[in-house]
Amino acid sequence: MKNRTEILRALAQDEDDRLLLARLLDRLDASENYPTATRFLSPRERTLAEDAVRLAGAASRCAFFGGWEDAERTVALLFPGWMDAADAAAAAPIALLRAEKSPADTLSHRDYLGSLMGLQIERAMVGDILVHDAGADLFVLREAAEFLLLHFDRVGRRRITLSEIPLSELRRAETAETSGEGSVASLRLDSVAALIFGLPRAQAQEAVAHGSVYLNGRVCLKPDHEIAAGDRLTLRGKGRARVEALGGMSRKGRQFLRFTRSAP
Incomplete structure (x- = not known):
């Protein structure tokens, strides 16, 4: 088991890594008393987080969840020793939003993500975006969901209708x-x-x-x-x-x- 300074020295390659890991370790300390979670992590950031938690001797108190089983972008769920990963996932701060478009419009993953960034939404607030024929299903942090439901009504110049749906109603991306x-x-x-x-x-x-x-x-x-x-x-x-x-x-x-x- 390594202390905070040793973990940062071993894993952080730049200032962004150091900030990410410092925030993670702060949440890991807090999670001894109550469950908490990070924002969405990229695969590389997830690898850093996994290594940090392992070095801290707390791998059994951490799980990664992105709203569905094949998620590329995930949050790190950190929880007390008396809690299990399934309960932590059930309480994950993730909302699933469905964007419905006109059948005549063709919108890509880049289109949806670009419009979200245009609303000043940080990338870490957004998880996977699964594009399908009717529009797209978007995983976001719950803290961003209310704002998006009020303001995310266009992708580029194309109008969309946005609603929140249960995670269980996810529509998979249609890929060959x-x-x-x-x-x-x-x-x-x-x-x-x-x-x-x-x-x-x-x-x-x-x-x-x-x-x-x-x-x-x-x-x-x-x-x-x-x-x-x-x-x-x-x-x-x-x-x-x-x-x-x-x-x-x-x-x-x-x-x-x-x-x-x-x-x-």
Whole structure:
């Protein structure tokens, strides 16, 4: 177990990291008495938060939740030892808003996010935005929901209707999913990512080094990390994938695997 100073020294790479971690550790101290939560974290920020909580010896009092099981942006839920993660998730300060548009309008994730930023909403107040044919479902912090329900009525020049709905009524983003299979020399992260996303091995290694590859929701900077069946990979700008099954070995010693992939 490390103290606050040691954690900041070990993990913070710049002033933004230091501020993020300091706020997290403040909330972690407070959570010994009552549950609390951070704002929405990016995958990299989540990795920092997970490492900080682990170093503080409090991993059992922390969970991450973004409103649905495949969330990319999540809040860190911090809670007392007598509370469990399910109860903390049920009390998470997250609201789900549904934006409905005209069938004639075509609006992208960038359109919705840009309009939210135009209302001076901080990025950390907004979680995943799932675009579908009828509009989009947006996860936001509850503290921002009332303001948005009053003021978020246009995306660009297009009018929308906004309402709050239960988390259970989420409409998934409609993305085409494809299945594939192939073989790799080894189950290293860079090799598997190169196969799934159709990249040269060197380009996959570069993506890992730059923090653009996420493994099971965490940034993974280890190109030699061994992949297992069920692992979820995300490559920024290329989409998401899941390793469905590992097959046998070829006569040349290559590992077969099956995967599904969806576009970004």
